Ligand SMILES: Nc1ncnc2c1ncn2[C@@H]1O[C@H](COP(=O)(O)OP(=O)(O)OP(=O)(O)O)[C@@H](O)[C@H]1O
């Protein structure tokens with residue numbers, strides 16, 4: 001292990017919680033800065049620091065107490081983070097400039113284009129007229145996406161008719177410049193893949209998974225996805241990451257499009273998440289080096305395996321959305337439960353998840369479907 005052992009995480013949600021739990025397992029001291037002592041990650045460490053991640057002086061105090069800082073959300077202010085680093089000498093990984101670039105859907109798209117990574121055609125939008133023109137040019141439909149702070153489908157609007165268009169203009173026309181417009185892609189499946197990248201030029205690639213959304217929120221993940229390995233795009237992504245300066249876990253959401261449709265590309269990258277990702281939670285049970293430990297190893301510049309071994313041929317994960325249960329009710333012999341410790345249940349809120357292993361992704365998913373009847 002290196003000398004850097006004290007890791008600081010900005011934010012206290014479930015991603016931070018799982019980073020903390022997995023970090024302690026590999027001998028790290030896991031610090032969290034968040035607003036409330038009841039936050040999911042605050043509950044699982046004695047090194048919790050109350051603070052607001054947008055407040056420079058509180059941030060700098062936190063930076064002084066740790067060796068390296070990382071994030072659970074890409075929506076951080078680049079300048080504030082850089083100032084805190086200058087004041088304390090504590091680095092943030094992934095690099096704040098790259099986080100900022102990837103947290104804006106327009107500059108993220110430009111990053112994809114610059115790296116020759118296939119993605120749905122898009123335009124920057126200045127006003128409602130630009131949206132009208134783009135819709136005229138794409139009568140099959142367009143999708144408007146808020147440039148910043150969109151998540152779980154909040155900030156994503158699918159326009160497939162002039163009625164949808166009129167409604168969107170009435171509600172958002174004034175702030176059209178906050179959006180990008182993208183062509184609607186009639187995808188066959190939604191896939192995802194995570195990579196961990198360290199500063200030694202090593203890239204760990206997890207298997208491609210298939211996932212399903214319900215009301216724009218991930219409901220389940222299964223894998224490895226059929227036909228999801230060895231594609232040129234994966235090698236291309238790996239090369240782009242090797243060339244770049246990103247360190248940590250990065251996830252890509254993918255649209256698989258049917259052969260012979262309007263586009264010649266088989267896969268489009270829909271979205272880049274420069275952090276650990278919901279589509280990779282299964283790695284806790286299914287691999288020896290899960291995405292949370294891989295992220296911590298990557299930012300500490302420790303060696304990474306090239307491909308993770310899988311403990312079973314198939315795996316699946318199901319998000320527990322808007323539901324809670326007493327632990328005593330949860331006797332489920334073939335699934336692993338993760339509750340996030342959220343006190344308030346809201347419809348659709350990610351409260352926890354369950355994972356199962358099996359002979360295939362489908363077999364594992366079947367176990368989960370049976371188990372969720374109990375929730
Ligand atoms: N161009 C498109 N064509 C068809 N469907 C789309 C398109 N873009 C997005 N969608 C659908 O909307 C969902 C949400 O879009 P996207 O992932 O871009 O935004 P998000 O709200 O930021 O989601 P996340 O929570 O993953 O960050 C996608 O998973 C997909 O199902």
Ligand SMILES: [Mg+2]
Nearest residue numbers: 152153253271
């Ligand atoms: Mg998404």
